[in-house]
Amino acid sequence: MRSLFIIALVLPLVFGAKFFIPNIKANWHKAHEFCHSLGMTILTVETRAKHEEVINFVKESDDKLSNLTRYWIGASDLAEDRSFTWVTNGRMLTFNNWARGEPNGIDGKEACVEMLYQKHAKYTWGWNDNKCSFNTFFICEEKASCISPF
Numbered sequence: 001m002r003s004l005f006i007i008a009l010v011l012p013l014v015f016g017a018k019f020f021i022p023n024i025k026a027n028w029h030k031a032h033e034f035c036h037s038l039g040m041t042i043l044t045v046e047t048r049a050k051h052e053e054v055i056n057f058v059k060e061s062d063d064k065l066s067n068l069t070r071y072w073i074g075a076s077d078l079a080e081d082r083s084f085t086w087v088t089n090g091r092m093l094t095f096n097n098w099a100r101g102e103p104n105g106i107d108g109k110e111a112c113v114e115m116l117y118q119k120h121a122k123y124t125w126g127w128n129d130n131k132c133s134f135n136t137f138f139i140c141e142e143k144a145s146c147i148s149p150f
């Protein structure tokens, strides 16, 4: 009975996620605002399964995919240096997919998280902390898919 309850809670999270990649580049703050203006949120990725789901979505929908593709996601350590949290719910990262050597917080100026795909390099959808002012594409999602049980 308990497992049925858990499945009922989790299934909508797995199958209900709807992602959207606006065809504009923005810095991390503007990306966050833009998703909000659409009635969505910037992407939160709290499980390996969701990360795989997002990658599949990007691969299927991305006409920008080239030698280097990068998307802002909704994590940063703006509130406390070296302590990354999700902007949508304030929670610490319990799952991550940092690329090798990341987050490296170069010059103490990298506080916002992107996921990168770069052919012939270390980035195969690994995560990187980058300067929040950097302009790139970003991933929004429906608000409901961010809600998960504690």
Ligand SMILES: [Ca+2]
Binding pocket: 102, 103, 104, 105, 106, 110, 128, 129, 130
């Ligand atoms: Ca970095």
